Amino acid sequence: MFGRLKQMLIKEFIQTLRDKRTRVILIVPPIVQMLIFGYAATFDIHHVSTVVLDLDHSQESRGLISRFTSSPYFDVQRQLTDSRQIRDLIDRGQATVGLEIDAGFAQKLRKGETAPLQVIVDATNSNTALIASSYISQIALGFARDYQQDRIYRIAPQLMEAIPSVELEQRPWYNPGLSSRWFFVPGVIGSLTLVLVITLTAFAVVREREIGTLEQIMVTPIRPAEFILGKTLPFFLIGLFDVSLIAAVGTLWFQIPFRGHILVLLTGSVLFLLCMLGVGLLISTVSSTQQQAMVTAFFFIMPAISFSGFGFPISTMPQWMQYLSYLIPLRYFLIVLRGTYLKGVGMEILWPQMAAMAVMAVSLLTIAILRFHKALD
């Protein structure tokens, strides 16, 4: 048995790694994708182009605007004189945020009425618009608070010492710099491995079927179990190699901290790879051509990545999507990845994820092997 398996393994490795192009494909695209993801995938906003229309010309309105000028999130590019200019600049895409302070702003503030700050946001990108709006509110809130403190100080300076106040002491854990990169890079390890292993496995088996070499192999004394093992083991190892490669880029290039235990991550990766091998094999049993395999794989990959919480929180999805997400192995692997990288937690926290992946790996592989037997008969 081991002799035959060994021969099969040797054949697979030669077949996969013989072609220079395939060798390149196993190494270059994962790295390129990791780099692009690391740099492009960000919801951070910095220097959002902002234009200002101050019709009040008061100390108060200037005070509020100066808070925007000094904020790293906004880049106040122009002071306008006419509200039509805001429309024009936003229409042409030269400004994303327009701030308008109407006459009477300071007067309302002094009288204790609510003073309005008009904000116009280009919401063609609703993420940026949402995040920018949140920062604008925070700046306005801070301005109102400090204005109030000033007023109390002017009226009753003797009370300033004793006046009570509540402050929020914020402690962003795991990612103190609130960097998008720290969020995305561990996730990329999971999603790139998913794409690579599934397509590789599905293609390799179907290719043999398509060009007819599958029949040739089946007439040799090799048993189906040996064939499957011989087929999948190389991809398992290649998958493991790619996980390490991508993880190394993430750690060394992007300097994402790794706080957990490497063995926990390794366990998670092995379980996840087994799930992906199962999916790849399963796809290969339902496809007769490589093109079909690719199409089917694509149908699995897109939802698998979107439902997994890779880029967008699962909690904001509709309920039915949230239920579906439990069926996606990547969902669990992402928790393991972020848990080991950023949170530094171990098995005591991650065991439910490991268990879920183990159950999925066993069932996927069992179904795949049963179906594979049938496909051969």
Add this chain to the structure above:
Amino acid sequence: MSLTRLMAVARKEVIQILRDSRSLMIVVIMPVTLMLLFGYGINLDLKGLPVYVYDRDGSQQSQDLLKRFQASEYFHVARVVNSYPAVTRALDDGHAKMGIVIPWDFSSRLREGGPVQVQALVDATDDNTANVLIGYAQAVVQGYSAEIQLDWLRERGETIQPAAVSVETRTWYNEDLESSAFIVPGVLALVMSVIGAFLTSLTIAREWERGSMEQLISTPVSAMEIMLGKLAPYFVLGIFDVIVCAVIAIYWFHVPFRGSYLTLLASSALFMIVVLSLGFFISVIAKSQFAASQIALLVTFLPAFLLSGFLFSIDQMPVALQWITRILPARYYVSVLKKIFLKGTPTAMLYADLIPLAIFAVMLALLATRAFHKRLE
């Protein structure tokens, strides 16, 4: 060039597509699936985030503050715990996104006067969620703080007007800040990349792999006729999918459509030529279907997904990457899509996107033709 021969090649291709039910499925079902996935699955408008509370004071005042958190639609007070480790554990295993810790001397320090700090421990693995959470928490605490100050001053016979700035935000082009409105138009670019480059490169790589391309070339059909005949059916399919996508976007997701339908079709046709040429080019240079699929993924799907401004806004990327996006056709197409869907920019003002798109179409078509001729020789 003869139209009859061209049509014959095209007819053969159509029969082949129709016979392969799975490819046909991808053409019909994939646009719908992608639309639904992205239309529903991507939402950054966070509400009801789970919060754990540890009230070490247990006084009337601390409860008042916590009630404000409960009243906010952004927080969901999932559990009240009575130890610090219970909070950290909930953050570790993801049951809570934020933990609020009120110090034991909260009410007594408020009575004595001076600032009191309330801790907000935030799970910042997802930086965006963390940012939003901190912003809302900040607002709740400040509102509370301002109120107790006014009460305190009133008790001491000082009447002070509250200072308040209201932020009146108008979000243009996407008034309800619906994520789906800004996501869904961009899905068109994804769909076309899949049809144009993915499917096409695979189909033609298969002919090379199987040797049927050589057979085709030995017939009197010229290279140009083969190329056009093979690509024409996919062109029609692509345009068909654009229409399907547009109908779903407008009638299902109620994305506003403010531009001209003709411009939508024209720009889609240009982009289709771009991706088809790329797909053809890839199939010519790639030796195997696997290589073709991976290259297609890397040069068409990935840029359309990551670097086109479809999800992540380009002006927030590093400058080097912003330059790279300029040589990506998907960027211009997504920009056109957003403008004609959401902004209603007149066609005459779209030249900055349409001209580069046209140049890409011509250049890539020439490149594909040349590569094809070269390979034949």
